[in-house]
Amino acid sequence: MTHSVPRVAMVAGETSGDLLAGLLLDGLRSLWPDLPSQGIGGPQMVQRGFDAWWPSEKLAVHGYSFEVLRRLAEIIGIRKQLRARLLQHKPDVFIGVDAPDFNLGLEADLRAAGVKTVHFVCPSIWAWRAERVEKICRSTDHVLCIFPFEPELLARHGIAATYVGHPLAAVIPMEPDRAAARARLGLGLDDEVLAILPGSRRAEVQYITPSFFQAAALIRRTHPAIKMVVPAVPALRDRIARMAQECGLGDAVHIVTGQSHTVLAACDVTLIASGTATLEAALFKRPMVIGYRMHPLSWRLMRRKQLQPWVGLPNILCGDFVVPELIQDAATPQALAAAVLQWFDDRHDNPQRMAALAQRFTALHHSLQRNTPQLAADAIRKILHP
The missing domain is CATH 3.40.50.2000 (Glycogen Phosphorylase B;)
Structure with a gap:
């Protein structure tokens, strides 16, 4: 120069x-x-x-x-x-x-x-x-x-x-190595794996994590074989672990420090807070359920300025509800659990839905790379x- x-x-x-x-x-x-x-x-x-x-x-x-x-x-x-x-x-x-x-x-x-x-x-x-x-x-x-x-x-x-x-489109491989990610996390190739990503901010953990963990407890009751992994930022790991205990999950969820990309590469489905992480999940071609909760006053103010029917980035970018969104009052543990289990059922009963989603996310990945x-x-x- x-x-x-x-x-x-x-x-x-x-x-x-x-x-x-x-x-x-x-x-x-x-x-x-x-x-x-x-x-x-x-x-x-x-x-x-x-x-x-x-x-x-x-x-x-x-x-x-x-x-x-x-x-x-x-x-x-x-x-x-x-x-x-x-x-x-x-x-x-x-x-x-x-x-x-x-x-x-x-x-x-x-x-x-x-x-x-x-x-x-x-x-x-x-x-x-x-x-x-x-x-x-x-x-x-x-x-x-x-x-x-x-x-x-x-x-x-x-x-x-x-x-x-989008720099994430270059960082995340077009075909993620699920086997390698599972090996790093100590998961088996045949395990059914749910990634739970409740956010990386303290207030997100406060408002979102209880509903996510209560949904996880409901999922565990009917599908105890599903392995659950939570990547947590270091500063919030202890708090998230306490909340898991309070929701009766005990050691049923495996909390790891950081490693969100490894967790997304390893999982079959993710329950995930709205934000950049949802785009990461889309680039990993993973089915997801997007949930979000915030203080009621913040929600009322935000809704008044919302211009599109979608909140999650994958849906905004695809211009369609390609994955479920459960926001604020709709993000009940029961609704979140039902939407997650529907994806797991579709892996066996409706592979066409899974393949169509992967196709949409692959096209999105190419457009951002x-x-x-x-x-x-x-x-x-x-x-x-x-």
Whole structure:
């Protein structure tokens, strides 16, 4: 490269943002091996030399408003300190990775001060909160999109964007190795395996896990041979284990630290909280039941701004209810258990349904598979050096 090495500031919220930002750093470091980068990030970013002034988990909140209010002072304080630091020593480019409620306002202030701004992951204006498009227009010079229909949608509002593919589509193999995953988890090839993924945030565990574990207890009563595996983030493992005991599951569920991809590769069916993990499950071509619960006030506010009939990403991207969604009051233990057991029954009684789902998910995988680190890094290079 003939250009000098840029200084990059980044903010990534939560586990999924940390993964995306880590891959983006791979692409940037292929252009600038000694690239300095600072801001808010997680372990994937730190492994790549990122200087995390605050950990990304500080931005992990759940719901639309109620839970945020309880931590609003801390989050505002972090953003105020970060803004002052970045305005005092301006980076060449600021990249906000997801976390739009935190990042867009920060991007607007930095852009007004002459800093180039990029937002990685288009906010879901096609699903809910369409009014945010005006804020995106004010805040960012460029949006890196992970879904193919988004650049055209943003272009209608005068927002420059590049489709870079979804990085998970490159990370997750087109044909996952189920046997190897089961061997790593100590599961047999003939075992029937249910993966339970109640979320990676504390509030998700609070609101979602009880219903999921109560459903698991119901499944166990009628199908005791089904093996149940729960991947848990390290900080929440003990809490999840206590909740399993409280629901009468005892040692019936095998809780592992992390390893969500191994668990999804190994399972036959997954009971899973709505979010990025549902897309991961789709890329692993796994039948799923999507469930979600949040504080009632958050749910009422969110429903008023919902633009599509679907909540789960696989259904949104396929434009159809290809997998069941049981949200809020519908996410009862009985309904969740019945939907999960229907998938297990279909493995034997309706293989056509299973094959059709795998076909839809394979087509989805191909549509999302791009060299995301390279495409994203090239887009940022062009922004820095037009």
